[in-house]
Amino acid sequence: MSAASTAVNIENSVNYPFAHNIETIVVSMILIFTYSAAILFIAVIILRVRKNRFEKVTEALKLKLNSLIMSAAFASNDDELNEVIREAKPVFSKEIRNSSQAQIIINEVLTIHRNLTGQSKDNLAKLFHGTCLMAYTLRNLGNENWHVKASAIHDLAQIKAETFIPKIEKYAVHNNIYLQQVAQIALVNLKGYDGLDFLGKLKNALSDWQQINILDVLRKLDKDKAPDFSQWLTHKEDTIKLFSIRLIHFFQQSYNGDKLEEFLHSENRFLKHEAHAALQKIKPSQHFELSNSDKS
């Protein structure tokens, strides 16, 4: 509205030197704005139609392949499973027309895989290995985009593809923090406690978020086989020390109590508080006091 006030009589009684230039610019801008808005209007419609169609295709694809995936999962012996895999190979190849369709099928297999245990879980892993799904995942692993690569690492970990551990290991200390995180979780998933070896090589901080994710995987492992987590208490990076203290706390490694006591005098208040909380839990018979300034 305010710009409209520039509409002074420019033609007759008064001479405005720049007014004609404004007029040309304004008309051009109006045309640009109008065309752009119109293009966006159509683009949104196309986007909506594509999204709706994609949802329908996804549902149809899931429905179509579900029985095949379930047949593989519940195959009673190797012969039956091999038969299903033979049947699945051309079907998967035919249905996968692009990378998003491949990902839909991969996700579907992984979702069912996650919810199963024992023989059925192994069967689905074999289905994954025996069809083009593994080839797609490996192709993604070689992709230049970090998120495509990360997606492949995530999928390989889910399907317990242990043979690809050497390929994943290098990403656990990668410069891209997000790729690094996915690889670290994948390694713990695939190697169990041994997957934590990357901690020794890590040079950057380990966020609370990442600690939560790693612990989430570790919690599912046999507690009795847990290594001595104090090995990372001397790490240069404070967040890794913090994670070690938390692991000692969570896994109740009371034999590391003396090492934790040293942290009660740490300059890092997070380490101090975490050590205090851990000691109270793993050495309940002893009393550990924080100074008043530390409490605040």
Next chain:
Amino acid sequence: MILALEIIIWIIFAFCILIMGGYLILAYLSYKAMRIYFTKNSFTNYQTILNSPLSPALSLVSPAYNESKSIVDNVRTQLALHYNNYEVILVNDGSTDDSMQKLITNFHLEKKDIKIPQHLPTKEILGVYKSTNPAYKRLIVIDKVNGGKSDALNVGINAATTDFVTCIDVDCVLEQDSLLKMVKPFLERTDKKRVIASGGVIRIANGCVIENGKLVKVEVPESFLPRVQVLEYIRAFLLGRMAWSRLDGLLLISGAFGLFDKDIVIKCGGYTLKTVSEDMELVVRMRRYMHENKMEYIATYIPDPLCWTEVPDSYKILGNQRSRWSRGNVETLWIHRKMFFNPRYGRLGMLSYPYWFIFEFLAPIIESVGIVFTLILAYLNLINWNFFFLLLLFCYTFAILFSMLAIMAEEESFHEYKKMSDYFKLIYSVLLEPTFFHPFITFSAMRGYIGVMFGKKSWGKMTRKGFAGKKEETPLSKKVATATPKPA
């Protein structure tokens, strides 16, 4: 005379171009920030936070004043959020209705002898209540003498036993996983930068179906005013704050739903009673505190729709609300005027504050001056009407384009409004907004500025009908709420 006129005209025109350019830059930055956010979070499993012993404890603080109609349902909703380790602190700010009685009866509350620390000065606390029913063990209700929203929030912050406080409006409907999403930025921190605050997108609940405190169906409101505000909120949250977050210049986290580092909030003195825009003022003060103490920090923002609230559907209430917001803006800008183009405050002083001053504070004034100026020129017969309408069309088409960009961002990201009819309803609002809605908002903002000049301080009357029992056939648009969080 004519030369002077032309200089004024050019200044106003340049201001328009500046605003348009600023908006387009913000839109571009938002788009990039959202893409990064979605890529980053494509592997996120929020359930790990839910189950983890390492998840931080949170305190939900909700101030309530005469919320009798909805308070029980809203507290139930808050108690049923997906998070393991949190407490709900409801502060009854001296309600004159039967809010307190309803809480006592429905949640089996019992007055306890609990001393609330006075980190922040507040009005007198009349009682602290906890439930005798273990099912409500998370709930703490504090009854206090009326002192306003800020005072009630400060009481809640004092009472919080955790390191993080979430301040929410009691009438808002939160997404079940909202706390999981909101806390993630705090967990991603390393020792270098401290996350002091996190905010999420507020969406409009008018027209949506809410059952048992949960949002079950999202639709565009039928009536014009809430519908236009849907557009306004999408624009502000998806195309504005996301960009400011990326630029590390976020000045506002809505009072409706924000998560804060309690330690910093207390060190800053908590919510101020000096302004009606206490949410913005707190964020600015926290950031200023961090700068002045040379502490590395970030204030983050996530684009997920986490909180749904109702907006006014009458011109009177909307006008009062916008008038109050503009008063709040002026008050906050005045309190922190020291930061204006002050390099000591980095981007906050050199970019965010000036932007807010020029685009948010000055815009209604310049627009109003422009209208008055046009009327004077028209009276003096100095207007070339062809050119006048050309410039009007210039502004109008830009407004349409910018709104279309916002709709595109919504479609590409969350696609909340599934029905094609919803899309056309929004387009209808896009076309009408610049001609009907925007002038009204400008007028209301000017009323706010005049209110500041005359020392007006009040919040205005606030009445609610509540979400409970609303079905598909009964849109929520009847509810009246003047305390809706601001989108700007």
